[in-house]
Amino acid sequence: MRGFTRHISHLALTFAALLIAYIFDHEILAFVIQLRDPFLTNLFTWITYAGSFIIVLFIMTSLFIWETRERKNIPLLWLTLGTASLLTWALKHIIARPRPIIEALIYFDRYSFPSGHATAVFSALPLLMKEFPKFTWFWVTFSFLVAFSRIYLGVHYL
Numbered sequence: 056m057r058g059f060t061r062h063i064s065h066l067a068l069t070f071a072a073l074l075i076a077y078i079f080d081h082e083i084l085a086f087v088i089q090l091r092d093p094f095l096t097n098l099f100t101w102i103t104y105a106g107s108f109i110i111v112l113f114i115m116t117s118l119f120i121w122e123t124r125e126r127k128n129i130p131l132l133w134l135t136l137g138t139a140s141l142l143t144w145a146l147k148h149i150i151a152r153p154r155p156i157i158e159a160l161i162y163f164d165r166y167s168f169p170s171g172h173a174t175a176v177f178s179a180l181p182l183l184m185k186e187f188p189k190f191t192w193f194w195v196t197f198s199f200l201v202a203f204s205r206i207y208l209g210v211h212y213l
Contacts, residue, residue, distance in 0.1 A: 087206050099204035106172040106201030112136055115179050118187065132182055139178035143171045170211050173202040 104110065112133070119129050146169050176198040184191045205211040 084206060084209075087203075088209065090207065095207065099200075099207045102197075102200050103172060103204040103208055106176045106197070106204070108136065108140055108171060108175045111175040111179055115183070118183075118190075122187070128182060128186060132179065135178055135182060136175060139174050140171065143169050143174045147171075168211070170202065170205050172205055173198070173211075176201045 115132055115136070116129060119126060119132060147165055176194070180191075180194055180198060183194050
């Protein structure tokens with residue numbers, strides 16, 4: 056029963072965070088846009104491209120190949136990333152939320168929600184945490200930077 060209560064509280068917290076984010080989407084985006092400068096633009100452009108599905112797939116596959124005892128997890132990694140990408144694609148077309156109407160610093164022609172980049176980096180996290188715990192903080196930080204970069208570059212809301 057304790058585990059069930061814990062899951063319910065996590066779900067309620069997630070729902071509350073999403074609701075707050077949705078209510079303050081435009082204000083948060085406007086604040087982030089004010090932070091723009093050439094150095095940060097270059098940095099977040101690099102980070103956003105590093106968080107693309109193909110790059111994440113390459114980095115994670117390389118990590119699993121490098122660690123020979125973990126090669127058995129490569130199919131699971133590919134299945135995880137592939138499923139996450141397909142679900143993201145489907146949800147993008149079902150939800151069809153337009154991109155922010157601001158000056159985007161990079162061009163993307165599809166809908167804004169959910170973020171394929173954020174999905175790619177966060178979907179790899181559970182397997183990475185299990186098999187390579189020493190990289191957890193790096194990957195968590197990188198994942199949040201990818202998600203933030205999408206807002207900074209003007210192609211996503213919070």
